[in-house]
Amino acid sequence: MWAIYKKEIGSFYRSMMGYLYTAFFLLIAGVFFTAFNLQGGVAEFGYVLGNTMVVLLVVIPVLTMRTLGGEQRQKTDQLLFTAPVKISSIVLGKFFAVLTVFAIPLLALTLCPLVLSRYGTIPLAQSYSCFLAFLFMGATCISIGIFVSSFTENQIAAAVVTFTLLLLSYLINGIGGIIKGNVIGSAIYPYIGWLSLFQRYYDFVDGLFDVGHLVYYTGVTVLFLFFTVQSVEKRFCKNFVYTAVMCVLVTVIVVLANAIAGKVPTQYTQFDTSASRLYSLSEQTKNMVGNLNEQVELYLIAPQGKEDEKLTRLLEKYESTGSNIKVEYVDPILSPTFVQNYTSDKVSDNSIIAVGTERYKVIRNSDLYPSNYDYNTGKVTNGFDGEGQITSAIHFVTSDKLSKIYVVTGHGETELSEQFGSALEKEGVEQASLNLMTISAVPEDAGCLLFHVPVSDITKEEEEVLTSYLENGGRMILITGISAAEMPNLSEVMSGYGLAAVQGLVVEGDANRSIPSYPNFLLPEIKSSTITDPFIASDGLLLLPNAHAITILLDVRSTVETSILLTTSSNSWLKTGTSNLNYKAGDAAGPFAVGVAVEESAGNGETRVAWFSSSSLLTDDIDQMVSGNNTNLVLNSIGWMTEQEDSTTIRPKSTESTTLRLTFGQAMQWTLLFVAVIPLVVLAVGIVVCVRRRCQK
Numbered sequence: 001m002w003a004i005y006k007k008e009i010g011s012f013y014r015s016m017m018g019y020l021y022t023a024f025f026l027l028i029a030g031v032f033f034t035a036f037n038l039q040g041g042v043a044e045f046g047y048v049l050g051n052t053m054v055v056l057l058v059v060i061p062v063l064t065m066r067t068l069g070g071e072q073r074q075k076t077d078q079l080l081f082t083a084p085v086k087i088s089s090i091v092l093g094k095f096f097a098v099l100t101v102f103a104i105p106l107l108a109l110t111l112c113p114l115v116l117s118r119y120g121t122i123p124l125a126q127s128y129s130c131f132l133a134f135l136f137m138g139a140t141c142i143s144i145g146i147f148v149s150s151f152t153e154n155q156i157a158a159a160v161v162t163f164t165l166l167l168l169s170y171l172i173n174g175i176g177g178i179i180k181g182n183v184i185g186s187a188i189y190p191y192i193g194w195l196s197l198f199q200r201y202y203d204f205v206d207g208l209f210d211v212g213h214l215v216y217y218t219g220v221t222v223l224f225l226f227f228t229v230q231s232v233e234k235r236f237c238k239n240f241v242y243t244a245v246m247c248v249l250v251t252v253i254v255v256l257a258n259a260i261a262g263k264v265p266t267q268y269t270q271f272d273t274s275a276s277r278l279y280s281l282s283e284q285t286k287n288m289v290g291n292l293n294e295q296v297e298l299y300l301i302a303p304q305g306k307e308d309e310k311l312t313r314l315l316e317k318y319e320s321t322g323s324n325i326k327v328e329y330v331d332p333i334l335s336p337t338f339v340q341n342y343t344s345d346k347v348s349d350n351s352i353i354a355v356g357t358e359r360y361k362v363i364r365n366s367d368l369y370p371s372n373y374d375y376n377t378g379k380v381t382n383g384f385d386g387e388g389q390i391t392s393a394i395h396f397v398t399s400d401k402l403s404k405i406y407v408v409t410g411h412g413e414t415e416l417s418e419q420f421g422s423a424l425e426k427e428g429v430e431q432a433s434l435n436l437m438t439i440s441a442v443p444e445d446a447g448c449l450l451f452h453v454p455v456s457d458i459t460k461e462e463e464e465v466l467t468s469y470l471e472n473g474g475r476m477i478l479i480t481g482i483s484a485a486e487m488p489n490l491s492e493v494m495s496g497y498g499l500a501a502v503q504g505l506v507v508e509g510d511a512n513r514s515i516p517s518y519p520n521f522l523l524p525e526i527k528s529s530t531i532t533d534p535f536i537a538s539d540g541l542l543l544l545p546n547a548h549a550i551t552i553l554l555d556v557r558s559t560v561e562t563s564i565l566l567t568t569s570s571n572s573w574l575k576t577g578t579s580n581l582n583y584k585a586g587d588a589a590g591p592f593a594v595g596v597a598v599e600e601s602a603g604n605g606e607t608r609v610a611w612f613s614s615s616s617l618l619t620d621d622i623d624q625m626v627s628g629n630n631t632n633l634v635l636n637s638i639g640w641m642t643e644q645e646d647s648t649t650i651r652p653k654s655t656e657s658t659t660l661r662l663t664f665g666q667a668m669q670w671t672l673l674f675v676a677v678i679p680l681v682v683l684a685v686g687i688v689v690c691v692r693r694r695c696q697k
Contacts, residue, residue, distance in 0.1 A: 004093025005100075008067075012101050014693060019686025021059055023679040025105040028055050030674035033112055038667040041660040043122050043275070045113045046130035046205035053198055056141055057166045061159035063101060064145025067094045068232070088229050095139075095146055095225060102138045106131060108678065115670060120660040123275040126207045133204040136217035140197055141166055143224035150231040169197045207274020208313065215261040219254040226250045265320045270313070276653040278310065278384055281317050285391045289322035296394050297326045299353040301339060304331045308350040311368070314386045315352075325394075352390065356397030363389045367426075384653050389426060396428035403427075403447040403642040406434035412455035419620050423631050429638060436462040441469070448475035448608075448641035453615045457487040466493055473605025475641035477634065481615025482548045497598045497609055498556030502549040502574065506592050507581050509571030519581060521545045522614075524566035524594055531597060531610065531636045532565050535629060542566065542633055543626045544614035549574055549592035559600050566595030566612070595633075597640075610637045 012018035032048045068091075113127040145162040152158055172195045197220070200213040230243045261269065272279040281289075298315055300307060307329060315327045330338050332349070339347045342355070343362050352363040370383050396402070405424075407416065416431075424431055434442070434449070437459065442449065449469070458466065470476060470493070478494070482503060491500060508514035508522050515521040522544045526532045535542065544566065552562055572590030573583045598609040612633070616622045623630040662670075 001089040001093040001096075004090050005097050008094050008097030009100060012097070013686075013689065016686050016690055017063075018101050018104075019682055019689075021063060021101060022105045023682040023686070025052070025055065025059065026108060026682065027675060027679040028052050029105070029109055030671070030679065033109075033674055034667070034671045037112070037116055037660065038662060038670055041120075041662070043116065043120055043660055044130075044205065045116065045122075045127040048109075048112070049130055049134045050202060050205050053170075053201065056138065057163055057170060060102075060138070060141045060145050060166060061162035063098050064142055064149055064162060065155040065159040066149070067098060067146050068149040068228070087232050091146065091225060091228050091232065095142060098142050098146070099135075099139050102142060103135060106135060112674070116660060119662050119666070121275070123207065123273065125209075126204075126273040126275065129209045129273050130201070130204045133201050133213065133217075136214055136221075137197060137201050140217045140221045140224075143221040143228070147224045147228045147231065150228050166197070169195055172196045173199050203309075204273075206278075206309075207272060208279050209271040209273050211269040211271075212258075212261045212264075216258055219257055223250060223254045266313070266316045267320050276384075278386075278653050279313055279317065281321060281387060282391075285318075285387055286321055288391060288395060289318060289325060292322055292324040292394070292398060294357045294398055295324045295326060296397060297328060297355045298390065299338075299355065300327070300329050300350065301332055301347055301353065302329065302350045303333055304329075306349060308365075310384060311350055311352070311386060314390070318390065352393070354390065354393035354397050356394075359397040361393040361396050363393055367422075387653070392426045392428055399428060402430060403638065404430040404432065404445050405448050405450050405638060405642075406432055406443065406446050407450045407452060408436060408454075409433050410435045410437055411451075411458060413451065414453040414615065416452055417618060417620050419623070420618050420631055420634075423628075423635060424638075427635055427638075429635075429642075436465050439465065441465060442474060446474075448477060448638060450638075451476065451478045451480075452618070453479055453481050454487070454490070455483060456485055458489045458493075460489060463489040463493055467496065470497075470607050470609070471602060473602040473607055475608045476610075477637050477641065478609070478611045479615070479617055479634075480548070480611070480613055482546060494609075494611070495553060496556075497600065497607075498553045498560050498562055499596060499598065499609075499611060500551045500553055501613065502551050502588075502592075504548055504574040504576045504588070505581070506547045506549055506568055506590070506594065507573050507575055507583070508568055509573065509583065510569040513569045513572075515543070518545075520547075522547055522568060522594060524568055526566060527564050529563050529565055529597060531633070531640050534632070534636065540629045540632075541626045542629050543622055544594050544612070545616045545622060547594045547614040549588075550594060550596050550611055550613050552593065552596065557600070561599045563597045563599075564593045564595070565597055565610070566593070568592045568594065597637075608641050610640070 012021075029048055029052050032051045033045075036042045036047050036051075037045065110128070110131060113122055113124055116122050117124065144165055145158075148162045148165070149155075149158045172192055175192070197217075200210070200216065203210050203213060227247060230247055234240065234243050270279065298318065300311060300315060302308065312329075318325045319327045332339065332347075339353070342353050342360050345362075347353075347362060348365045350368075351365045352368070354361045354363065367389050368384065368386055370385055407413070421431070429447075431450075434446075436442075442465065446469075449466075466474075466476075480501060482505060484503075487501075494500060505520055506522060508519045513523050513525065515523065523541055524544060526535050526540075526542065528536060534540070552564075556562075568590045570589070570591050572592060574588040574590075574592065575581060594614065595612045596610070598607070598611075600607045617630050618634060
């Protein structure tokens with residue numbers, strides 16, 4: 001085999017064939033590299049190889065058309081195949097030679113992701129897995145081309161037939177979508193995917209490394225190489241029955257191998273290489289799903305053949321993680337009344353219904369793919385909140401007791417945003433309004449109370465209701481802002497737990513603890529606690545604009561335990577007038593607490609209070625500047641209040657590609673190298689080699 005391999009490699013590079021192919025492939029890839037990565041700023045390199053896929057339809061037939069057909073045309077096949085070398089070794093030698101020629105430009109292109117890594121964060125695992133998948137896919141195409149070449153000495157005919165077969169495989173998914181409308185098409189549609197060589201590659205581009213796809217490529221490659229050996233041997237052996245039986249046997253083995261690979265749990269065959277970990281489940285989800293004590297059914301509502309692949313893969317992860325998770329696919333066309341069992345509203349395709357023993361929840365597709373508007377750039381970014389929504393739905397339908405918060409009204413409180421309301425709903429937290437003036441006691445089903453930026457004081461009667469509630473193990477979240485109004489009654493309640501507001505604007509002198517040019521937009525230091533530990537673990541930021549200070553009083557009961565959650569640096573100061581934020585003599589010096597939590601054992605439980613001193617804490621644009629962490633802070637506080645800390649929200653994952661930042665000069669520099677210099681150098685080397693070879697003759 002080695003002798004055949006060296007002979008074939010030499011035949012490619014003693015002529016211009018190998019150099020032309022290498023230069024042509026590098027030129028096309030270089031053009032796409034420029035368009036997508038250098039000028040478009042896309043971080044993933046897999047798109048470049050994906051777009052050069054069309055080139056394979058042309059170059060593979062050209063590379064393989066002469067492998068065996070050329071031997072017949074030159075009448076050297078009898079000599080070759082009667083030599084003391086196995087026919088299988090000859091076929092493998094030719095196959096690996098063509099594969100080497102195919103792989104050489106890919107080897108040069110492996111430098112591209114490293115080049116891009118100089119200008120941004122590159123998902124290298126995702127990019128290089130695409131190289132591996134592309135190589136396997138190319139090997140499969142080469143094996144088909146060699147098989148076709150074994151039938152005819154006409155190289156043009158071999159190239160045309162190979163091109164036709166590859167083109168059919170390239171278009172097969174589109175053809176399947178057209179024919180599935182009739183009875184026959186619907187019957188064969190599920191099996192059409194077996195004929196698609198190229199669609200599997202895009203899973204690697206999307207960040208899913210699927211071993212099953214590599215098994216498929218390997219199986220098809222082995223199958224066609226075996227067919228090639230049998231095709232050659234039948235010229236010397238007339239036992240057609242033996243050949244047919246062996247071909248059927250190997251085909252069955254390959255099909256069974258792929259079927260077995262498809263049955264292996266996805267946690268052993270699929271690996272997430274995407275930058276935002278789209279196809280991975282967090283430890284929180286794994287723990288929740290793995291510890292379920294009741295069965296949860298997840299129904300994906302989508303017409304057959306139009307299931308969202310991101311959702312199907314994610315649902316497979318859930319099903320393989322927990323034995324009590326059952327996934328079913330429901331075609332709304334075949335089962336038009338199924339959705340009506342759970343909701344009278346219209347449910348769009350690729351929505352999910354989670355059904356537990358006592359409850360169910362409908363997850364709409366629009367919730368699975370939220371869009372965010374960046375107020376700084378004006379750009380709309382799309383996310384994938386599959387894990388967050390599904391895990392929250394599972395938690396909702398299996399919880400023994402659902403959390404409920406009462407939002408206190410009647411004091412000019414700022415209305416909670418729709419975005420925050422959606423976050424509460426996602427967490428399975430029910431909210432209701434509560435006016436303390438109309439009640440004598442806080443409802444018993446209250447998980448906690450939420451005061452959201454009151455602008456006037458509570459009354460004495462409300463103070464009594466609130467004090468009684470807290471003294472009996474009540475829970476409360478207080479969000480306040482700078483206010484000129486006196487609030488002695490609310491202050492009396494808070495002083496009972498050793499806390500007091502200091503009116504004035506906190507200004508940060510440490511540039512690392514505020515937004516550039518806005519020293520009053522605080523990025524506070526986060527102290528360790530049940531509420532804040534997730535941000536410390538992920539290096540997350542919190543943003544508190546125009547905050548006032550919270551003072552911890554010394555004259556308080558010894559049973560009260562106070563924890564500072566958020567604090568400014570020692571370089572901060574407090575301004576009582578905002579006309580000039582610069583430090584002046586007499587300004588109170590930091591550090592200042594801007595987030596505090598209090599605990600105290602009570603007769604009927606444990607009192608818990610959390611206080612944050614920024615009226616803009618939950619404003620949508622401020623929250624989005626820190627990727628929703630402000631919302632998560634309050635949700636974590638609610639989880640702490642209701643003793644359901646495990647329900648801490650799972651944020652949506654971005655489906656947007658990381659944007660690279662190259663100057664025009666940098667982009668042109670690399671464009672010239674990959675589009676012009678490298679292809680021209682390859683051609684020049686080829687010309688020199690061929691001219692010298694002719695001169696030696």
